[in-house]
Amino acid sequence: MxxxxxxxxxxxxxxxxxxxxxxxxxxxxxxxxxxxxxxxxxxxxxxxxxxxxxxxxxxxxxxxxxxxxxxxxxxxxxxxxxxxxxxxxxxxxxxxxxxxxxxxxxxxxxxxxxxxxxxxxxxxxxxxxxxxxxxxxxxxxxxxxxxxxxxxxxxxxxxxxxxxxxxxxxxxxxxxxxxxxxxxxxxxxxxxxxxxxxxxxxxxPPPPPAAPTPSDSSRSKTGIIAGAVAGGIVLLFFTLALAVFFIGRWGAHARFIDIPGEEEPEVNLGQLKRFSLRELQVATNHFSPKNILGRGGFGKVYKGRLANGALVAVKRLKEEHSHGGELQFHTELKMISLAVHRNLLKLLGFCTTATERLLVYPYMANGSMASRLRATERGEAVPLLGWAVRKKIALGAAKGLAYLHEHCNPKIIHHDMKAANILLEDDFEAVLGDFGLARLMDHRESHVITAVRGTIGHIAPEYLSTGFASDKTDVFGYGITLLELITGQRAFDLARLANSEDIMLLDWVKTLLRERRLEELIDSDIKGDYVEEEVEQLIQIALLCTQVNAADRPKMSRVVGMLEGEGLAERWEQWQRNEMLRATTQPNTPNNILAYQDSASRILEVELSGPR
CATH class of the missing domain: 3.80.10.10 (Ribonuclease Inhibitor)
Structure with a gap:
């Protein structure tokens, strides 16, 4: 292609x-x-x-x-x-x-x-x-x-x-x-x-001149009155100036006032704690730039330490998401707090004021999958992600996504499935973050392109062309994330152009498969310590998840099964037959959507299932 x-x-x-x-x-x-x-x-x-x-x-x-x-x-x-x-x-x-x-x-x-x-x-x-x-x-x-x-x-x-x-x-x-x-x-x-x-x-302003009077006593009284008025004006402005000065001094350290809204709805948020703005300001050192853990379409995330010593991550939603819709915000916050699963990031609490909306999560010491994949290029001395750990991350993320799609009522669509939103616990168990923000902010303007929310390289073709999102758009994003996990590459990287390569990860992977350069697919940080059969299986799953036709992509529960060794061979064989049929009945031209598959059957039937 x-x-x-x-x-x-x-x-x-x-x-x-x-x-x-x-x-x-x-x-x-x-x-x-x-x-x-x-x-x-x-x-x-x-x-x-x-x-x-x-x-x-x-x-x-x-x-x-x-x-x-x-x-x-x-x-x-x-x-x-x-x-x-x-x-x-x-x-x-x-x-x-x-x-x-x-x-x-x-x-x-x-x-x-x-x-x-x-x-x-x-x-x-x-x-x-x-x-x-x-x-x-x-x-x-x-x-x-x-x-x-x-x-x-x-x-x-x-x-x-x-x-x-x-x-x-x-x-x-x-x-x-x-x-x-x-x-x-x-x-x-x-x-x-x-x-x-x-x-x-x-x-x-200078005091007004005293009006002329016919007698000294009148002039005296007028002078007393004028003096009192002038003194009062001076005192008033002096007091106002002092107030402004001290507000300014105080404002450098406390820009927002934590005053509950007069019409704030009474809602029961169960186990969620309601934090005061002051608590979170102190915990994050007044949202110091030094404490920023990351940023995205919804706002910035800050590392914080609560008064009890617990480390937390505080997501500060952008200001345009901070006005109105208070009842809807609390209602959906309650719903999301009920989405509890081993592989979903737990929401600890929240804070809302007239100007702020903040969400409080546990702090993840191992950061995100994206940060660990990029550790080498940043020169960080941290343990690299071995193949066994990567398989564990792939399975954990799939289980979390399957829970959102098939066990939540109503279902929750993540909208931004990518490596940066897969967080890693101390034992490298994967938990999905930001899964609730797409729902909370769905009534607001988008992050990336017109009505589409997501990240370049992870956006499913039907979502990009129509703006219609479904659980299958998340499946596509998961497939791209799986390729990131295998290759260590970014989903969208202009730097690849310098080597005359595809800027989109999916295209780059297919090119390497077509050219029989499989060894270049594997992240060099793994240092050859992997099982080729398992790598091939994960690539097959990723390509099943990134099919152009959304209806052809598997549900996440099926993906979990394939990762655990159930049904992949049959699904892969069927997919190859379908692609061979399409390749013979449809012209492969830039005006045909099948071109997006790049005759994938011809690539993969040989490279992954045929002789090596």
Whole structure:
């Protein structure tokens, strides 16, 4: 099969999304300009290929169902360089997260064109220059954090006209001039200005002149009254200034207030503990970037230690998932808490406030399957995953997925089956994580591409083309994950292009099988300590799970049986007969979906079942 053929087939089958229009071209150009202006030493932007796919499929980009970019999530990405004016050409952008990088230069005036922006997070960079007055046009802006930069000049008074503003952190810059105390700044907004030596609070207005009177006694009384009024005004503004100052000082360490909603529903969540926000702030050192364990489409995960010494993982859902739907959230949280299985990550508790939704899980000392597969390339001195352990992981993950599909009522579809969501206990027992988030957030906008949620390389073809998800889309994702476990390769990796290889793992595996390069399939970390027959069986299961026709894929309970040695030979033989029949009756052209199989019967009948 020609390189990238599967991508072309899927794109031809998919409906034409809005990003193919002029607005989409504008967004692609804007993001490409940003990529070109920054240095990316960790290659975190490797998927930003304008000639390959839409921006909605790029990592760290979120789109709405219409295909417009709504979020750029590149905090802690080790980027350096400058912000570009083209960022102002993303009309639907709501969240711009570029915090804790090494960005320099100024903040472009053009960011004031992002009228839908809800959160602007540029803190902990090296940005200089003044704060653009144009940011006052962002009437939907609720959170603006520009702290820990080198910004100078005054605070634009236009910001006081942003009524939606809830959090404004300008601390630790080089700002000077008056702190305006008008408009939204007088409301209960989390303001923080400390660390700017040149800032002073706006002076009080002068007292009104005393009206002339015909007698000295009248002038005396008027003077006393005027003095009292002036003194009261001075006292009022002094008190207000002190309040703002201390709120700012306090706000640097406690940005959110844990106040239960007045109409919070009374629900019984059984064994789940309700944590206070303060507990989880203390446990994670105020959600310190140093405690980040990982990040995904739903938010970031932080390592934490509770007051009793227990280690936990705290998932902080993104802000757009934090408003409304409180009753639905609690109802589904209760349902998910009842999904208890040896191979599912247990939910310990939760926290909800007006601005936050957090989920608390046990901490997994062995991390994720993805982190262990990548340990060698990161130079980490940890025990490698041997073949016996990999078989154990494959079986555990399959059992967890089978439970979600066939024993939960209603069934739960994972939506993002991948190595990063398979967590490893102390004995390397696999547990599925994030299985409930797809259900909790299903009514919100998607993570990767238009109405599709998932990760590039794991998305089933019918889900990509129609947006319709089922348990069989999870089966496809499991098959790709199984190939990751065998090969140690990523499901989608542009780096393979450097060696003239397929960027999609499934295509790469089929190419090696066709070219009789089986020894290159096995992860070198296994160091030859594996059983060839068992490797072949797992490859067969993976390819059965990744068939183009969803109806042909086995249920996860059948996959569990095949992993335990039941029914694989019969299923594999039947699959080969079907593929041989299709290959003789259907032309293998790029316009035919069967091309996605790459004449798999001709590959596998020889390579896996024939003589070696």
């Amino acid at each position: 020609e390189k990238g053929l599967s991508i072309l087939v899927l794109l031809m089958l998919a409906p034409s999304p809005s990003w193919l229009g002029a607005a989409g071209d504008q967004e692609v150009d804007a993001l490409a300009a940003f990529k070109g202006a920054v240095a990316d030493p960790t290659n975190i932007l490797q998927s930003w290929d304008t000639s390959l796919v839409s921006p909605c499929t790029w990592f760290h980009i979120t789109c709405n169902p219409g295909g417009s970019v709504t979020r750029i999530d590149l905090g802690n990405a080790n980027l350096s360089g400058a912000l570009v004016p083209e960022l102002g050409k993303l009309p639907s952008l709501q969240y711009l997260e570029l915090y804790n990088n090494r960005l320099s230069g100024g903040i472009p005036d053009e960011l004031g064109n992002l009228t839908g922006l809800v959160s602007l997070d540029l803190y902990s960079n090296s940005l200089a220059g003044s704060i653009p007055n144009s940011l006052g046009k962002l009437k939907s802006l609720g959170y603006m954090r520009l702290n820990n930069n080198s910004l100078n000049g005054s605070i634009p008074k236009s910001l006081t006209e942003v009524e939606a503003l809830q959090v404004l952190d300008l601390s630790n810059n080089n700002l000077s001039g008056d702190i305006p105390i008008t408009g939204s700044f007088t409301k209960f907004t989390n303001l923080s200005f400390q660390g700017n030596k040149g800032l002073v609070y706006a002076p009080s």
